[in-house]
Amino acid sequence: MKFGKKPVSVMLAAVLTASSLYAAPVQFVQTAEAAEGKTVHPSLQAFDQKVIARINEDRMLEDVRYLTETIGPRVTGTEAEQQAADFIRERLESYGYTVETQEFSIPDKMIGDLHTSNQQEILITIPSGSGSTPEEGITAELFDAGLGRTSDFTEDAAGKIALISRGDFTFAEKVTNAIAAGAAGVLIYNNVDLPAPMNPSIGGPYDIPVGSITKAGGEALLQDALAKNKTVTLNVKRFENAKSQNIIATKQPNKGEDTDIVHISAHFDSVPFAPGASDNASGTAVALELARVLKSYPTDKELRFAFVGAEEIGLVGSEYYVSQLSENEIERSIANFNMDMVGTSWEKATAIYMNTLDGQPNLVSETALATAERIGTVSELVLYQRGSSDHVSFHDAGIPAVNFIRREPGTASLEPYYHTPLDTIEHISAERLKEAGDLVGASVYSLIRK
Structure with a gap:
């Protein structure tokens, strides 16, 4: 031409x-x-x-x-x-x-949803490497794990969903520390205001579910669900074929x-x-x-x-x-x-x-x-x-x-x-x-x- x-x-x-x-x-x-x-x-x-x-x-x-x-x-x-x-x-x-x-x-990819006990939906993304939940999801109380350092976890974290802020060190380390503390799941919230959740690189694969939510979503959970000992339901499944x-x-x-x-x-x-x-x-x-x-x-x-x-x-x-x-x-x-x-x-x-x-x-x-x-x-x-x-x-x-x-x-x-x-x-x-x-x-x- x-x-x-x-x-x-x-x-x-x-x-x-x-x-x-x-x-x-x-x-x-x-x-x-x-x-x-x-x-x-x-x-x-x-x-x-x-x-x-x-x-x-x-x-x-x-x-x-x-x-x-x-x-x-x-x-x-x-x-x-x-x-x-x-x-x-x-x-x-x-x-x-x-x-x-x-x-x-x-x-294949991971998909999921997150709801509070009063059925309020929280925007969530599921990073590659997350584990799955049973069909009905997992319903548990939250544990405030701060930045997710080893020292941020106590015995109370066992069986709960760890709520962790982004910052200071890698997402993979945060998840690994939560697993070592016996957490049933991990929610990582952003430390900057963005309209949608980030998609963090967490490594893995892990045996527990991991989700990412916005800063606003994390702060809302801290002020409501965690402060009032309410539960949340996290559902994660693998999207295959x-x-x-x-x-x-x-x-x-x-x-x-x-x-x-x-x-x-x-x-x-x-x-x-x-x-x-x-x-x-x-x-x-x-x-x-x-x-x-x-x-x-x-x-x-x-x-x-x-x-x-x-x-x-x-x-x-x-x-x-x-x-x-x-x-x-x-x-x-x-x-x-x-x-x-x-x-x-x-x-x-x-x-x-x-x-x-x-x-x-x-x-x-x-x-x-x-x-x-x-x-x-x-x-x-x-x-x-x-x-x-x-x-x-x-x-x-x-x-x-x-x-x-x-x-x-x-x-x-x-x-x-x-x-x-x-x-x-x-x-x-x-x-x-x-x-x-x-x-x-x-x-x-x-x-x-x-």
């Missing part, structure tokens, strides 16, 4: 550090074509408008609403994730696509075989407790809208929509999707446009970051920059070195890939609602959904159109 660069005046920020975790000093580069001041051919803008004019922000917003409010948190391997997959498949079929479902296994799935829709070119392939991808799962409006109902909704719009136009390249599961547990869905591509399909794949967290309304997320694993420009980023110049994209586009989303799986297979994601320029910070129960539709911008759809949609169409 030959790519002719179009005039671009958008500034390109390229991260020149090997680290993919933090922002670094950047270098601003302007393409030669932009420097020459060439004009955009009117026919290119007309092609852009064929896509842009049909992208509907209200439809995308309603899809975000359905995924987050009707379905809710879509944790990998759960019924809710399956419901989201069914929703996506049915929508794509309604557009006339032949849809493939790729089912794959996911690692679970499955997730990818939903794939393909638009074949009007003529020819073995043509180039362009992939559009987005993950539809979320983390526990998070409705996942931004992460990643937003990317899913935009991809669904692009599937609707692009279905009707003649193309001379193959277009594949990959809605992937199990992103939040380590890019499992996209890795599986790419692993199922033949050598010929990989060779024909020229681009991956991945969308993750593109619709946040957080006022500081004024830039669309184009994350590449190596921090270098590629066909996808260059196409997006050219498109942004033509269509007048309001947000700054920033090229950035970063993994942590499904574009990694495509990059590792040698396919040019970019993750489009909104961040705060300069700091590269994500919205404060990220991976929390506050990731709701109230923090989604219909205008930014539209902006992402226009940018990615027009970019993709410029590559595949007949």
Whole structure:
């Protein structure tokens, strides 16, 4: 595939550090074509408008609403994730696509719940390495073990659930000390205020159940259940032989075989407790809208929509999707446009970051920059070195890939609602959904159109 660069005046920020975790000093580069001041051919803008004019922000917003409010948190391997997959498949079929479902296994994990004696639920995560409980759970009094030092335990800890604060030394040592004291279970609460429980690394496996709760949850238990000698019920079980799935829709070119392939991808799962409006109902909704719009136009390249599961547990869905591509399909794949967290309304997320694993420009980023110049994209586009989303799986297979994601320029910070129960539709911008759809949609169409 030959790519002719179009005039671009958008500034390109390229991260020149090997680290993919933090922002670094950047270098601003302007393409030669932009420097020459060439004009955009009117026919290119007309092609852009064929896509842009049909992208509907209200439809995308309603899809975000359905995924987050009707379905809710879509944790990998759960019924809710399956419901989201069914929703996506049915929508794509309604557009006339032949849809493939790729089912794959996911690692076993621990799940659980925690309730007070008056049936108040406390948010809890169960770290890998925790033991299980009987089917009915364990009901016991709490023991205030402070930071979980050996000296913090007394004989009274035996048979009780140890309530331990984060801090000073490792989670594994805290759990080991609780077991030595005869505790029936362990609850570790945070020492900083966060909306959702952390996921501590505790080592193990252990024979007793271990859970993580928020600072607010721990303090509430100290003030109520422990102070009044009430009991709590902790239930932990292993989630085994679970499955997730990818939903794939393909638009074949009007003529020819073995043509180039362009992939559009987005993950539809979320983390526990998070409705996942931004992460990643937003990317899913935009991809669904692009599937609707692009279905009707003649193309001379193959277009594949990959809605992937199990992103939040380590890019499992996209890795599986790419692993199922033949050598010929990989060779024909020229681009991956991945969308993750593109619709946040957080006022500081004024830039669309184009994350590449190596921090270098590629066909996808260059196409997006050219498109942004033509269509007048309001947000700054920033090229950035970063993994942590499904574009990694495509990059590792040698396919040019970019993750489009909104961040705060300069700091590269994500919205404060990220991976929390506050990731709701109230923090989604219909205008930014539209902006992402226009940018990615027009970019993709410029590559595949007949």
